[in-house]
Structures are given as structure tokens and as C-alpha cells.
Amino acid sequence: MKNKNLIIAALAIVTFSFASCDNSSNKSDNAGALSGNMAERAYVAPGEHDEFYSFISGGFSGQLSVYGLPSGRLFKVIPVFSQDAEKAYGYNEETKPMLNTSYGFVPWDDSHHPDISQTAGELDGRWVFINGNNTPRIAKIDLTTFETTEIIELPNSAGNHSSSFVTENTEYVVAGTRFSVPVPQRDMPIDEYKGNFKGALSFISVDPEEGHMNLEFQILMPGFNYDLSHPGRGKSHGWFFFSTYNTEEGHTLLEVNASQNDKDFIAAVNWKKIEEYVKNGGGKKMPTNYAHNVYDEKTHMATSTMKKEVVVVDPLEVPGAVYLLPTPKSPHGCDVDPSGEYIVGSGKLSANLTIHSFTKMLAAIENEKFAGDAYGIPILNFEDVMEGTVVQPGLGPLHTEFDGKGNAYTTFFISSEVVKWKLGTWEVLDRKPTYYSVGHLMIPGGNSRAPFGKYLVAMNKITKDRYIPTGPEVTQSAQLFDISGDKMEMILDFPTIGEPHYAAGIPADLLKPNSRKIFKLEENEHPFVAKSEKEAKVVRDGNTVHVYMTMIRSHFAPDNIEGIQMGDKVYFHVTNLEQDYDVPHGISMIGANTSELLIMPGQTETFTWEPKGEGVWPFYCTDFCSALHQEMQGYVRVSPKGSDVSMKWTLDDEWYDSE
């Protein structure tokens, strides 16, 4: 009841100030529209390129979308955690292992927070990482091919939400569990949660050359919910900060039971200390089971390996490694400014934003001034670590990004706005409504030492009437703001896929030169490659048939195959012989219980086909490849089981047979 009154009171105050602010900003908006020409600022002329890439999480689509800024044009949807029939991801034999988990093949996930790899705290544009929330996983996308090349599952986790943010030199990609769970999993009463469930914070190392990920250790924290996290940078490099809620350790009706405490915590983790502890043999090797899936660009194939062990660390065994910073009312966002000094906690139910100081935190630790402990983990005094508050900036704060010019931008879900405020003075400088109920926001490089403070993308949860309606389900809306001036100016409104949770932006010039055009045919090490039409063949092995097929404008080789029998399982291994940019070919077969293949130049992909009936069955190229695309087709003859029709194949009536 007390809470409710507080919110109503806050609502009244904010609505009032919001309205008065709006009046004044309307004036400047009008002036801006006339003098600044907003439409032109978002306009990218035909043939011109966007200034920024933005990787916008696909939310419950499980994918990652690539948009240009400022145009808001969608360039690609990169399949990550969900099958994608368009690209055969998770359908072809080569990429099925990417979606393997300890629960078996899982064809979907809820993708959340993309983060681009960094060197010395600045975006280096090598990889983008993103977390799967439901079946806890971290994926790595290669930013030369824009393809998912690695997925690692996280044991002891559930609701992998506080993820996947990188440390200053991409030493680690870090993931925290939202749900605390029994570790190891076991059959036990739910209401014995308190004190028994654990929250795992996972540190996954990233090989600096190849980018391969390895789960180095997990810190087993008290059974709170770990919501979001961000790395220290600059002076705070070596630390990682995690927001928590449900420090009440409720297990039911959390909307009430997890809102009881006046303050929850931001957990500050000195990962360098724990890294050293583990390197010296610290931690416990715990039996477990999780999948590590790696795509090899040379063989064009993924392999899935089940890992059986993980190093777990009890934070109490590493003194000085973990501290708890009291932060009001279920903080969601936990954002670190470019200098690494300020840690912004957005208490979802708090009237104010809380900003902690890293320097003050170190001093408090030095002085050993503790307010108490939680399961033995020292709690610092709120007053000792808190540097400032942004007083009543709006309702329902969620996330903060930075422009590198001393300003911060925070989203407010309930009051549906982005608020610009000043670091150090904590004064509100500007506010702009969003449409509607903004969640995440993104400034390119906004989570790094060096943001590119020109544009801000606000990703909304509610769309309602923003676009021409499409039935009950409408796509999520995003709004682009020009933040180069004193006041934010909305210059574009565009739809997004799934429900974006965060995005990562980077100047296009940093990625464009590295973008791959083709795969070199001579480097193709696929075990079933055919590098020329002369190598095309059909091989029977019992009831299994391997077709080594090639494709080049505008035919398949072979394009007539006989000798397939009912009961056969036919693997079509298809190699695109083209060595020319943007000449993919596709292939699909009538009755195949899978998707098409979409094969890039120099690449080999495989689909399986189990004929359902005798006859002569066609296949064709699915991607309009050339002027003679419609001619790019072929036939497979299927005979009864045991038939004496010999195995033979041809292109242009010059038959070969397997004898």
C-alpha cells in the first residue's frame, strides 16, 4: 500500500513536470524541424551507404537483425538461436549441430543483449556476442561473414539474462543467470528455495586470435535474480557489475514478494582476482553437461561437443572478490559510464536513479566499512558508495547509455520517454517521449570507452497505432533520435523484428572492409565437396546415397539421376562453384522434409531426402541466380526397392554410372 501511494505521488509530479517540459521542447522541435530538416537527416540517397551498422536483438525470434543507421533499413536477419528456413540454418546437415544442447536439439531461443567485441575498451568489430535467454547459451557471430560461428551452453543457469557483455579487451564474455536454481539440479521442494538455490555468474574466455569460447569458471552466488551486468572500464577494468532483484529470495508471486526490500544490490565482482584464484587451482571441478558448438569456415560444417565439467567458485573462498552495493528497488539496468567511474543503477520501482562511484566503492572496501553481509558476502553502506541521484527523472527507469560527451540517456518504461541527464551534476537536460513504453536504447559504442554520440535508437515494447495495422500482432517500433545537439530530435520511426532487447552499433567503416564476398573454392575442406563438374558423382552405401552435386550458372551437375530406390536416404551435398560476389544458388527437392539450401559461392551444404514414392521427381534452384535461372533444374528417378535400374547420372545426356 505504501508503495502504491508513492508511485501515484511520483506519477503526479512527473506528469506535471513532463507536461511543462514538453511545452518548451515543442518550440525547439518546431524550430529544429524547420532549420534542421529531420527527414533529410535520416535519408540515405539511393546507392549511398549508411553511416552505422546496428545489430538489433531479435528478441523472441531468437535471431539478430542488422539495420543501417540513420536509414533504419533492414539488411539481414542473422539466424542465431532459431532455425531459419530462408538460409537453411538449423535445417541443413552442416548447421544442425549449432542448435544442439544438453536438452537435445532446441530450435528456438529468446535472444537478448548483443555486444560487440572490444580492444582497450573500444569497439574492434571482430565479433558480436548475444545471449539465448531460455536455454542458457551465448553465441558468437563473426563480423566478416555475419554468420553465427559458435554457441556455448551454460550449465547451472536458467533465464540467461544478465548477459552477454564483454570485458574491456574481450578477455571474457560474461553471463549471469536470472533464475537461481538448485545447483546441481535435484528434486526438492520449491519452498525450500531460500538459502538453497544458487545464482551462477559465468565467465567465458574468448581466444584473442580465433575467438573460440571456453567456460572458464562460474561464481555461485546467493539465490537472487541477476538481471543485467556491465564491465568496468578504464580505472574499473577488472571488475564486473551485476544488478540483482528478488534479494528477498521469493519463489512465487514475485511481483509482490520480490518488491519488499527497500534496496536490492549491485554485485561488484573483481574477476581478475577470481581468475587468478582459478589459475592457481582454486575452485571446484563439478560434473555437469553442456554443449559447445563450433562452426568451421573451412569445412563449412559445425560440430557439437558435450562438455562434462565446470569449475565453480564459492565467492567466500576468494576474500575481496565480491561486494554488494545497496541499490534502491529492484534495479534493472546496471550501466557503466565511459570513464569507468560511475555505475548507474536503474531501480525499476525507484523514484530516483542511483549512481555509484567506483572510487568511493574502493575506498569503502579499503576502510572495511560494511553494513553487514549476505550469506557472508560483504554489503557496503549505501551512503559510502552512492555518488549522486537523478531526482525523479521519470517513471520506470530501465537502461542507460552514454554519448561520450558527459551525458547519459535513460529510458523510462512507464512514462515512455528517454531522458538526457548530465554526469556529475545529475541534472536533467532534456526529455523526449517515445511511442510507446521504451525498453532498451542504444548509442553506437554507448557501452564502451568511446561512444559515437550521434544517434540514439529507442526500442519500444508497445506499438499500437504507430504503423498501418497488421491484425492483433504488430511489430515492435523503434525511434531514432539525433543527439548531436543539445536537445534530442526524433528523425525516424521504424519497425523491428521480435522484441528487441538491446542493440549494438558501430561505424560502418569499421566493418565494411572486412565483409567477406565469397568463400574460396580451393579452401573448401568439406568432406563431400565436388570442386568441379568432373568430381560430381553419386555413391551408394547400402540404403544411403551420397550425391556430390555442383551448381554454376545455370545448371546442376548431375541434373538427371537414376537408380535411387524406395527406402533410400539420399544426401545431396551441393557445392556452389561460383567465385563471384552475390551469386548464391539455392536448391529444393519436392517432398524433402526440410528447408531449401541457400549456398554461397565456394560453399558446400547438404540436405537429406527420403523418397516417398516411385516416380521421377524434380528439383530446382530457389534463388534467382541468372537469366537462365528457370532452366536450372533436374530430375531424380525413384525405382522400387531392389530394382535393377542401375545407379547412373548425367548432365546433357552423357551418362556415368557407379560401376
Added chain:
Amino acid sequence: MMLCVMSCGTATQENDAQGASIEEPNNTPLGQASVVDDVSAANILQVAIGSPDHTTLVAAVQAAHIEHVLVNAGPLTVFAPNNAAFAKLPEGTVENLVKPENIATLTTILTRHAAPGSYNIEGLKKEARKGRKLYMATGDYLEVTTEGDDVFVGGAKVIASIQTSNGIVNVVEDVILPKSE
């Protein structure tokens, strides 16, 4: 320029006056030929440009503004007369054809040297063996004949086949002219 006026409206006269960011698309009339790509295998146009024996052909292609056709997805087989082939024509023929007023004629002549599909020397021999004529981009059908190991298309001898990223270049010793001319 029209684009500019439409998109900017009246409010941005200053920008227009400065000539701002919107100009004529910078890739006409080359079209796809303006794409910068040093990774893919060379296409037909790039192969022709790189050949010292085909400077006349390249000049003619450029005069006719059909570069973009030779970089198209195709697939395309181009019968590429070498410089010696053009030199066999009556004196002044080429000089006359590359004049702006004769572009249409030049384009027709060049287009008659292109066939949809991929036919290298081996492929052409198969065409001859099977008695299939070659359908050219102008709609003409050219006869493919062999004499010993040699292959002739429309009477012109093919002396080399080069695989390119978007089709085949067959070097020929003669310009293939229509029978009626």
C-alpha cells in the same frame, strides 16, 4: 536532381544550393560495371580489359555503353574478336562505328557476339556434334562447325576459351557479321 527536389521540398534551399549530398547516381551508365570487387574471380569485362589483344573490342564496348551487360549475372558467352580481327574490316569501319550517331549499329554488332549460357571450346564442339545452333543475344542463330580440332562460330575461328566469373570468353579471329551484310 529531380530526386533532390522531391525529397528536400522547399525548406532546404540552402542545402540544395550547396549541392549537398544528393547528386546524379554516380554509377550510370556503367551500372554493375562500377562495382568495386577485387576478391571475386575476374568477370568478362575485366578479362577483356586486361587483354592487350582486345583493346579495339574494349573501346567499342565503351563507345556503345554496354559495359554493364558484360558484368551481368549472365551466364554469358562472349565471342571476343581480337585486334587483328577488327583490323581485317575495311579501313575506317571501326572509326565510323564508334561515332555517337552509330551507337545503335555498333551495339547490334557487339551483341551478336554474345550468347546466353556457358559454352567453352569443348562445349562448342558438343554443340557441333549434336547439330545445335547457338542462339545469340540479338536473336540470330549461328552455326557451330568443326574442321579437325578447330571450332568455328558463324564462320569465325575460336582460338581460345577463358573461364570468367560470369561466363566464358572465346577469342575469335574474325568479327561475326550478319550474313545479309
